[in-house]
Amino acid sequence: MTTPARSGTGEENKDHNLPLLDPSVLERLRDELDGDEGIWMIFIRNFIAQLPGRTERLRHTLTTGDAKGAMDAVLSLRTSSQMVGAERLANLALQVEQALRSRPPDAAPATVLPGIAVVYHADIRRSAERTIDILEAQLD
Numbered sequence: 001m002t003t004p005a006r007s008g009t010g011e012e013n014k015d016h017n018l019p020l021l022d023p024s025v026l027e028r029l030r031d032e033l034d035g036d037e038g039i040w041m042i043f044i045r046n047f048i049a050q051l052p053g054r055t056e057r058l059r060h061t062l063t064t065g066d067a068k069g070a071m072d073a074v075l076s077l078r079t080s081s082q083m084v085g086a087e088r089l090a091n092l093a094l095q096v097e098q099a100l101r102s103r104p105p106d107a108a109p110a111t112v113l114p115g116i117a118v119v120y121h122a123d124i125r126r127s128a129e130r131t132i133d134i135l136e137a138q139l140d
Contacts, residue, residue, distance in 0.1 A: 054076055063114050066113070
């Protein structure tokens with residue numbers, strides 16, 4: 001099985017340079033909700049509650065070679081992460097999305113997708129856990 005390598009452009013190092021959370025996104029969200037702390041807190045809590053399921057769904061679809069499910073899962077993870085300002089997590093999801101889109105058309109998903117999981121899942125899981133910790137602190 002061929003394991004997809006991250007680009008040699010230093011992208012793997014960029015992940016760690018991105019903030020886990022961009023507080024300006026949370027502030028903008030709060031402003032868009034007219035400062036309604038109750039709705040803002042529900043939004044953040046929902047993201048926190050759904051994040052483990054989103055990362056698990058991505059892992060599952062990648063490791064089982066479900067290309068369509070993997071694309072759906074990674075898009076869900078990326079867009080929800082962007083909405084709360086989880087920059088590092090959104091960037092990792094974007095890299096997975098790009099890996100899915102750039103896989104050779106004749107390559108069997110059951111062979112290629114598990115390799116994508118090997119390359120990215122541990123970083124996604126770690127980033128998700130740390131993002132949850134930071135968001136929970138925002139709710140205190």
